[in-house]
Amino acid sequence: MDSIPILSLILWLPLVAAVIVLFLPERRAMFAVSLAGTLLSLVLSVAVWVSFESGAGMQFRETFDWLPALGIQYALGVDGISLLMVLLNTFLFFLCIVYAWASVHERVKEYLFTMLILEVGITGVFLALDFVLFYVFWEVMLIPMYVLIGVWGGERRVYATVKFVLYTLFGSLLMLVAILALYFVHGNTTGVYTFDILELTQGTYGERFQLWAFLAFFLAFAIKVPMIPFHTWLPDAHVEAPTTGSVILAGILLKMGGYGFIRFSLPLFPDASELAQTAILVLSVIAILYGALVALMQTDLKKLIAYSSVSHMGFVTLGIFSFTQQGLDGAIMQMFSHGLVTGALFLCVGQLYERTHDRLIANLGGLAHRWPVYATLLLFFSLASIGLPGLSGFVGEFMVLLGAFMTGTRIFGVLAVLGIILSAAYMLWMYWRVMLGTLKDAHGRLEDLNRLEAAVLVALAVVVIWAGVQPQMFVELFTADTSGIMQGLAESGVSSAVIR
């Protein structure tokens, strides 16, 4: 197994498929190649999972010199945290391509090319073990997302997509300066000049430097998550993005922010993280409550789910900055679950929109009578989003709340619980208004989901149940890695107590 560069295959297979797609004339052939590429990536990442040893640190590593003159390497590897993200990523991309088979008919070649490049960029972010390589993938993924929203998006797509790019670029370019500063600060103290992430995260840095660098990284990740008040690009991007764009955006792109906090902010800048803890916890709780309240008031289905994302991602940052094992594990489970559930919800909205050409809740109603399959699946994912026990959402939120209460300042946990109650309110109210009641005349003849569409949602539902009933299978993947991070924090004298 060691001789096969399996991570490189997972990473680059979609690119190979993308290049082949460029030269194919026929829609069917283009989809066949894209499906094969994404499916192979998925299968290989499952294979990595099967032979993965949890607790053994970074595995399946590959290292080559890329730009030795500047100390830049092509270095890949996975631990439990990144593996879970890669699995989520390859799974969602495969489903998105399947979904697109039924729904995308315009500029198919360009669409598939863009999606496949996007997959390369996002997978690379989770696999990279060199800071510059990480940064390259972090930015590479901007362009296809920009194109996806800008070309296949709705009416105000240009505004939304430019806003998305400018926001993201602003945050990430400052991070680039911080990465370079890190390179020199580490080099000047240890004599080893390297962009190696593992090496750099083992170093210790002065408090003043930590603070500045933490701020730069924080901006990049907070914009991605997005944390309030950096979230304003998200509703615009979601509303204008095509369905699959929304799925990827909510399902994986937002996770890059949380992943960044866990992988970089905590190990690199423990003292600065401790200083920022209270502020970030406050922002997280605001995000949970504000996102939920705004979602409650939305008239547009996509906006509702977009704001529910803000609320759910608040749990992620709450868990991470509780500095407890439970909180950190919960945050990762919440990211995984949110990726599945919100991805599925955006697919549902997309299917609804394709049939009714309407996303305004007021114009819908009574659809459950006509669409029993759709109604069942939407209800299932709505409940999963609320955090029904036995489904994936519950695990993450419960663990995060546990972590929040363990910080000793209960108010964060208490307020966050309110967010869950609010989520029940907006999801169920939405379901009631859209699916129950009287059917609008215009919607009388619309067809229920076809088999392909249903299959995509069922596949997601299976994993949602699996993660809800057997969370241990997923948690034990990464819990050794998170306890390593916790240990690093403890060694730097960081405790979970908010008030010291």
Place this chain on the structure above:
Amino acid sequence: MQPEDLTSILPEIIITLIAAAVLMVDAFGGRRTHRGLLGLIVAGSVVAILVSVVLRADSGTAFGGMVLTDGYAVFFKVLFIAIAALSIVLAYAQSSEVPFAELSALILFATVGMLLLGATGDLITLYLGVELTSIPVYVLVAIKRDRFRATEGALKYFLLGAFASGVLLYGIAWLFGLTGTTNLANIALYVQSQGADNPWFLLGLGLLLVGLAFKVAAVPFHMWTPDAYQGAPTPSTAFLAAGAKIGAMAGLLRVVVHGLEPWQDMVMPIVIAIAVASMIVGNFVAIWQQDVKRLLAYSSIAHTGYMLVGIAVVHAHSEAGGLMRDAVAAVMFYAVVYALMTLGAFAVTFAVERRTGGTDLENFQNLGRSSPLMAVAMAVFMISLTGIPPAAGFFGKLYLLQVAVNGGLTWVAVVLVLTSTVSAYYYLRVVVNMYMVDIQPRLLPVPASTAIGAVVAIGMIGTLVLGIYPAGAVEWAQAAFEEAGKLANSP
């Protein structure tokens, strides 16, 4: 003068001979010879590049230290000759509208000046190079003399440019008067032994830097740029932006590396101020431009600012070591990347201009449908100019940022990245117009001129290759500097 001196300027001689031959053939043969002339120029350029590289073996000084033939000079010779050849290929596409032979000859003469700038070891050679570059370029801007914009741009450029040359010469005179020499290395030695506390040094130095800042189009000496860029025929603009600017940059870098080390405390703040001003003004003013040529003009001012950041840290102290080498190599690498993407962007603009008759942003609408390949290429150039991977512009900026942070100028690096974010806005506007605007589709493809297509293809392939595998070019730039560094210590 030794006979060897002549072999050391063989590339310059070859280019001059080609230019002369082009003029003669055209005088007797007329328009029918254009295709043959193009072949002659391209072949001659390849020979000149090969000669430059081969001469690398006997690197040293010539003409008593006035001309240097080190790796640095070779690096820029290869770059400049390539830029000239590509610009001429581009101009070939409009050979029926402009006097192609004169235009090619002018570009070649200007190139000789640029070659001298890269090889300069003396302030006199510097001045010669600057003038030899500038005068043909004034004419290049005005070559469509019946066009109002062309004459206006050329006149502004000429008046301000002549003034800047005067200022440059005055600065050189001051430095000569104070040190008794015009040789860069000797000036540095003189100041090291005698001290630089004479306030008149500052005057001479300031005048010298002002003159060069004008030639590289840095703020606040950039006023001529948008008018000259917009007024000139697009192939001339491409040469002006990619060639003349980098030529002056090569000269400036040479002066800073070899001559100004003792004055680093004075030079650094000046260069930093100019760099920061260029990045801010260039990027912010570009936002308001409707004409793509003007937009690229302001963006080129911003890129001057980026390169000046590298020049500013040439003498900075660093714990990591090797900073001077890295700073020079970063500017050199950026010059290559900048030349590729600028030539490419102007080539696409030229193609659009020939089809739609204008270079406004509106003229780019729906290019994604009507000419997919041109549009993809333009998108790559815009992404590269913004500095987003996997295009070469990213590594160019990364290297500059790295030396800036290494040299303790983190705040300048922050200015660089913040203004880059601003630049994303206007570069993306071009992409938005090509792909994301719903109008009656202009389905007329832009004419598939082989000449333009070749330049676009070379620009795009170069941009992507350097973006994915930059190691070779970076190492070459670093090695080129090592040789130049040796020379500086043994005048």
